[in-house]
Amino acid sequence: MTQMTARLGFFVLLMPLLLWLALLIIIPHIDMFLLSLRERVGVGEYETSFANYLILFTEPLYIWTFVRTAVMSVLATAITLIIAFPVSIYIAKIAQGRLQQILFMLCLIPFYVSELVRTFGWMILLRETGIVSNFVQWVGIVDRPVEFLYNDAAIMVGLVYTSMLFMVVPLVTTLESLDNSVIEAGYDLGGSTLSVMREIIIPHAAPGIMSGCIVVFMLSLGNYLTPIMLGGKDSLWFTEMIYNQFIVRFNWELGAAFGFMLLVLSSAIVWAMLRLTGQTLAKTME
Amino acid sequence: MKSGFKFLKHTFSVFAIGAVAVQGANAETLRLLTWGGYAPDDVVEMFKAETGHTVEVTKSNNEEMIAKLRATRGGGFDLAQPSQDRILGPQLEFGIYKPIDISRIDQGQFIQSMLSATMANTTVEGRVYGVPHVWGTSGLVMDTAAAGDIVKDYTDLCDPAVAGKVSYRLKRPTLIGFAFAMGMDPFAAYSDEAAYKDIMDKVESKLIDCKPNVKTYWGGGDELMGLVRSGEVVASMAWDTGGWKLNADNPNITFVAPTSGALGWIDTFVLPAKGRADDAAYDWINFVMRPEIAAKITAAAGNFTASSGADAFAEESLKARYQASFPAVAIDNIKWYPPVPGGLEAIEGAVLDRVKAAQ
């Protein structure tokens, strides 16, 4: 009897999570998948087929954008990691007390304003008549205005900036859990900074690195505003394709196929990253 | 004595509350899906004071309006304002609107020619789905001092003399505008998919050739204004109101109707299929079409309305800019968008994608 009650209690407590998963994640995705299998054959007439997926793989533009988005996202993740790692070590291991809190806050502050405003901030900095352009002219490196905006480097800057916090937080958390004496032992037994980093700090931080990378990769892959606003006329990003299909072209079927492929792509890359580094998802989420 | 006065005041308040409650019984909430500037706060307040209806404004654009209504199969809003050319196709394909009861509209408030043209364009199976509200054009916004001599038409944006200093949107109006500027008539080809595709192929190669000339494809009005105001862009395809707004700051910048003709659009009122507050919707339409209210909307949005006699209330400076941009010939030359048949979006979409991808 009590066991029954306990089981019931367990399900009652689990219910909100199950509902949340089912209503907001699983059902929409099933719906989207079914939608992606519909092929429009006439006004208001549809047939079930893989035609939409076929379009994705036969149209060079779509497949190119697909690949380009993935590669750029991986690159953005790598750059974010390279910048965030020393920052996180500093915050977790070197900075003390108030300074530590302040540095952490500094990482958080950009998120007090909306993504749109942040991106506009970068546009003001990077545009032809912007601050960076004026500065390099004033210094005398160039003698005419330079356009820093509307290229892939600008997209990269925006993506890395937006993602920084999501890399720093898991890194700081795992690095803080590394006992200082373990690092000291590494030095004490003859290790150099490089070997301590390679054999002790990085292996310890691996779950944090992975969870940071997964989050940043997902964020970059799914980013919409940054590539479009900073990338200008060459900003091909897969989310824009999805938006266009859904909103501008009224082609929900193709949009759903794109969306589903994005899901498959991100899952595949996350899986590959985990396999490559010998991590498991469970370990990463600890 | 004093307490007696207080008592009276309280009694009065109670009555006043009672009166509001009675009025509130048939007051509705109007969920309005519209463009920025089409429902200014002061108009919304005047409307509430007069009719008791509150208005919830959601700002959007053509594509998002249709996408939103499609997602709910015509629910979630009580009144929407897509352009007149975007009513027929979506209605046939998705059935997201319901017919308008013309008898409930005060037709005398409208400019008759515009009303009848819009009604004709939005008639599906003998029933009318839209009435006109705000109209305007798109053409060229330019710094006349820097580009006035070079850019006379859309295709002149590809002139090497303005290389790296021009912009346009990567959207269908650009395709249409370039087609006209290249001497073709895309509207005439609307009903013939093959002919339309042929036109679009030519426009595509033109736009790809032109791509190196373009600084960036602008996405939002604010972005374009920033580009032109800073001088980074000297000529762009844009809406008339954007040019007039910039003209107030810098007399050199203004809106110019291209030689091949500005593209004219009319934003309408339509009733979403599952709208719940039809009474409020009709009240709103009749309210905002009054000349003095329409003039307020013109002041907020920058564009003129289909309200007859509202010109009398419009700002002189706006009228002056309008007349400078549109000599009589230019007005006659405006190309009004006809309804877009379903299926053309796919052709245009593919063209736009390829232009964007071109290196």
Next chain:
Amino acid sequence: MTPDLEAVGLSKTFADFQAVKNVSFTVPAGSFFSILGPSGCGKTTIMRMIAGFLEPSSGDIRIKGESVLGVAPNKRPVNMVFQHLALFPMMNIADNIGYGLRRQKRPKAEIARKVDEVLERIGLPGIGQRKVDELSGGQKQRVAIARCMVLEPDVLLLDEPLGALDLKLREHMKLELKALQEAFETTFIYITHDQSEALVMSDQIAVMNQGRFEQVGTGKDLYYRPQTSFVAGFIGDSNCWEGKVESVDATSTLVRLDNGSAIHGVFDDRTSHVGDSVDIFVRPESIGISRNASDFLDCENRLSGQVHDVIFNGAASRVMLRDSQGGTMIEVALPQSGGSTDLLKGESVHIGWRAAQSTCFVKGAV
């Protein structure tokens, strides 16, 4: 013969606080040297200076006669066993032990051989492929030592490594550590706040308090001949009373306690004057207890009192006695032989001890 480790006038000052004050000591090769002191006394600071994680503010540290000032931790011929052992959780046991050898770029085969050897020596052969968290506390302890010893350091530092172990294991590990030290014939510097660890294992113990060494000596010296009141109080249990010197003669001093009792005592190598305020320490195990007053005729100090409480703790059982004259509470060891094991609360008993067993220190003298 050059000592393995020598500290000369070592001081360390942090921003607003002097942790180590002018400490000098010498550790002969192959000995087990402990630094014993309460937490916060500065012992960890000394250890970290030897290891190289801290630079001394002044003074010198010499290992095998050579100053190691300015030498980075990874270049010093000392290794350290950390308080929580600091085994590398991301590596298996063999990789943990081989870590230092890999840093020295030894050939793989040699590393494998040495790791096996040292595992053999610590009595844990064949556990190389295990993970760190699969080991028991005592096994981890031995691995941590092996990880250092495989590098054959001149000096091994141990920072309270037994602190995390449970009591039984700790008792066992004390003996084992001592045996390991003898087997490796390496100099161990061991810091602890646990006097029993220090007494059991060490050849020499330095008692440290507030940044200074109070006394350096063998365990016996510290126990039987404390030189300061801190050492007397810190090493072993003691009854501690305060009083004033009433008279001084050739063999002993008479001290009058504040409550009126008179105690005979000795000063260790110190002169005292009538009227000095002093602390008297008497160990519970130095005091004899009996039901017969005649048992203590040869003791200078003879008291009688009532049993206030009997605290049974096996071999360390105590009787708490209230002195019938002055009312002082006196802690007396309960002998496991003789007729005193059946003492009851409230019973009247006699106690006595020799003057030589009450050690006196003048208050305020260093």
